[in-house]
Amino acid sequence: MSNKKLLLVDDEEGIRRFLGLTLMDLGYEVETAENGEAALKVVEKVAPAIILTDIKMPRMDGIELLKAVKTDYPHIEVIMLTGHGDLDLAIESLKSEAADFITKPIDDQVLEISLNRVMEKIELKEKLREHTENLERLVEEKTQRIIELERQNAACQVVEGLSEALSSAAHEVETGSGLFNELPCLVSIHNRYLEIVAANELLKERLGEVVGKNSFDIYSDRESAGNACPVQLTFQTGKGQRSKETFIGRDGGEIPVTVYTAPIPNKDGDIELVLDISVDMTELKRLNDELLETQYKFQRLFDEAPCYISVQNPDYTIAEVNRRFKEDFNEPLGAPCYASYKHREHPCEECPVQRTFKDGKTHQTETVVTTKNGEQKNMLVWSAPIRNAYGEIKQVMEMSTDITEIRRLQDHLTSLGFMLGSMSHGVKGMLTALDGGIYRLESGLRKNDQERVGEAAVVLKNIVGRVKKMVLDILYYAKSREIEVETVPAGHFLRDTAALIVPKAAAADVKFNMDIPEEMGSIEVDSSSMSAAIVNFLENGVDACEYKKPDHEYFINVSARDLGEKIELTISDNGAGMDRETRDKIFTLFFSSKGKRGTGIGLFISNQTIEQHGGSITVESEPGKGTTFTITLPRKVELKKQTPLSQCS
Template sequence: MSKNKLLLVDDEEGIRRFLGLTLMDLGYEVETAENGETALKLIEKTAPAVILTDIKMPRMDGIELLKAVKSDYPHIEVIMLTGHGDLDLAIESLKSDAADFITKPIDDEVLEISLSRVMEKIQLKDQVREYTENLERLVEEKTQRIIALERQNAACQVVEGLSEALSSAAHEVETGSGLFNELPCLVSIHNRYLEIVAANELLKDRLGEVVGMNSFDIYSDRESAGNACPVQLTFKTGKGQRSKETFIGKEGEEIPVTVYTAPIPNKDGDIELVLDISVDMTELKRLNDELLETQYKFQRLFDEAPCYISVQNPDYTIAEVNRRFKEDFAEPLGATCYSSYKHRDNPCDECPVQRTFKDGETHQTETVVTTRNGEQKNMLVWSAPIRNAYGEIKQVMEMSTDITEIRRLQDHLTSLGFMLGSMSHGVKGMLTALDGGIYRLESGLRKNDQERVTEAAAVLKNVVGRVKKMVLDILYYAKSREIEVESVPAGHFLQDTAALIVPKAVAADVEYEIDIPEEMGDIEIDPSSMSAAIVNFLENGVDACEPKLPGKDYRISINGRDLGDKIELTISDNGAGMDRETKEKIFTLFFSSKGKRGTGIGLFISNQTIEQHGGSITVESEPKQGTTFTIHLPRKAERKKQPPACPCA
């Protein structure tokens, strides 16, 4: 902003021209505007020091222009130009902070005097602003200086306090009393001539009488003052040192230490003594070795424990597992527990880990898991909280013990009782049927009615067959049962077995396809038990097609193939199918996906029968897509013996 730049505002062009010439003669740079709105636009561009404006103008008068200028540009001075009849407006303008007013017609001398007063006012304001800025800068400088002095004073107090503390420490070492003789550290005091002037009892006990020796003499790799030791470096640099060194013990043994040195100044600030505090790393190394050994021992116990151990986070992710867990399950770290070995998409109901996180107590449950090899195991699961130093539960440890064999024995005993209880009603019914058959037989013989005799014989034959099957089932569960193999034509046997299910499939409106070659060679099997096993798979296929969905045609197919030393039998349906968890449990005793319609015994028996023959079963299934059982049987039965059902068997 130029102090000589003026803005003249008047709606009369003649006044702007002639008054502008007068102002230029007085030495001012002049810009003109015909109204207040134009003037406001020119202010930002020209930056005038003074505005001379007429009071009465169209569109925006002088009073409005004055208020607008003082609102946005308070540093610009405004002189009002007014007629004799506008004195009231002129006085009002002074109330709005106008610098002066001049009446028309304008006298050149009055104009010059008014401008001179305004310029003096502007100059005075500039001086006051400059003085204020200088004063603020001076205050800031003095404030910073005071702060610096206060910091320096505080630092001096800290140094004095530290010096007193170190001097006190040196006195304690020299007199053999106080804290430094209680510390498990090697403490010594050295003077500026690199002589040991004091040592605590522990250092004397380990290194011998060292007072009077050179500072570097206690180090194994220092031979003279030319090979600077930490004490010498402290005197040289004035700063404490930290380094790993080796002391020479009184028996000549080497003692690894970590050395800490600190200068002790006198009252003049010069370093008078150096305090040397050294930590014997031998004990630390021993403790570290013990810690590593303990960690290794606990890790070994953790890994070799005869159970599965996992440590789980609050979100069910597995943080750590033992060796046995890693061997039997897919890589679990970072995965959730329920997906790793339960193959679920959501946490299990009544999850013991979740309950432990909630209440901090141990919990127990029993479940079935599947290993990476497809082996199913009954597990007894315990959960226990892992707390931090504040008692907060951060993780939960889950321990799972394999109780498959115990559960198998219990299942056999349970199933035996279950079957005996249910069979008692069957036996009663069969006895009634026997009585009825004998009565009809006797009646037919008395009356010489051959037709009645034949019917009675058929009833008795049927009942005897049922009794035989029941007795065999009881024997199967009560004790281990060897299969009685014989060589049979594989094709004819499989065709005859597949035909047994035709009536049930027809009744259920299920299409039934049999693709089994007649000539497949001979196979060694127990025909009775193997036929029952295969029929179980076929009946399950028919049951899987119920209930039916509208518009869907259901079918079951049984296919046989000659694989040389093996026979392959494939049983497929396009029924309900199974999810992974169900598929992995179908051969578990008493597990059934049929609800009340199933006992959970049939597939369990079928699986054991095929295993007894040295065969194997694979299952492929998808929900709503169907299931395929693939059975492989060796031509020569391997006669794998089943374990006893109970200790007394």
């Protein structure tokens, strides 16, 4: 802050201008303001040393300005300008710590004298502040010096006390009495010639008579003074040592110890003796070995458990997994569980791990996961809390058991019951129609009406065919059966099958595009089951385009190409699409992405049919962009004997 900065405050512009010139002639840097509020803003910017202000002003008068300045800037000196009739206000300003007041009209000599007095006051305050700071610094320096001397004195006293204590300890060991003979430690005293001059009873009991031996003789891995032992290092460095060593016992066995050494100086400060206090670590080593063995045992149990085990943190990240988990899934450590083996972007609903974190109880659920090899597995999942010593849940263990084979048996039996139940109504209707056909046949025969007889025969033939198909379906679900293949023209078979979806696509306003050559050679298929499987994929494509976006054209493309020994059929749509989790589960029995409109049976059966033909299916899909099924079929089917349901395990 410059002592020559001055703020002139007056509501009359003429006074500010002419008085300002006078002040500048006196050597001051002058700033002006028309009232108290404007003056406070100037103070914040320029920080003047002196404020020269009129008392009577609009908005904020001089008295209010004085009080505000002294509250926030007590170091700024304020001189009041007042008329003859404002003497009482001038006196009041002095009570509020104004430096001086000058009456109007202002005499230049009086103004200069008043300013000089104020400047002397400011300079005096500045010098006083400097002297005060110097005095405080001097006091601080002297205080630190006193503290340092006191610390040195205390350190000397501590050293003297330790020396006396160590000397006393050496005397106790030498005389065989005192505290060191009662401690459960191995205590010995060594001289500067690296000789053991004293030992407590416990050391003699464990190591034998060692007094008179070399300091390094009691160690199993020290053969001479050239291989420095802790005692020798203490004499060399003058400092105590701490190390893990091995003593040779009375019977020649090894005793693991932790050695602590301390120098014992004489009156001249030279190291005369070294005190060696060693703690027998035999029991600790045994306990440590047992702990390591237990840890290894539990790690083996953890790794060899016939299930997938993971330990998860509250944020879903995986902290640890067992060996089997690592073998079947990508490296999961640090990744969220739902992304690692569920292929989801968000946590699962009703996650058992998070439920366990919330209530501390065990929870169970069932799900389908995909291994790193693309194999789908049905898993029964259990969660259990892992608590710390205070009973707080820090992690949760998730154990997943592979129940794929059990689920396959259950699915087969469930599908059989489901199909029998759903077909019972159809059988009832067909029997009713069969009765009607027989009635029409008998009526035609009685009346010798050949036309009526012919119509009845057509009806009966149609109904019998439907009954036959239903019975075959029931047999298909009731037991595994071999497919009945026949050689058919591949192009014609695929074109005729694809054409079956045309009416449904047209009704749904979905454009149907087919690119299947008529001549593609022959192929061996069970035409009935394969046709049903392909139609199932086509119908799913139409259903995927059901929820239409405005001004968006939906289509289904069907194409086929000759791969030599195989034929590839591609079915694609630009409908709703699927996420990764849905793609992994679409061939699971009773899984449906259609909600109540789907049974979850169609794609399961279609997948089985293609596998029976020795074929394969790949699925590519993305939400909002559509789905592509690629079906690869061999031209010649190698029939495999199916395993009866009763022999499945």
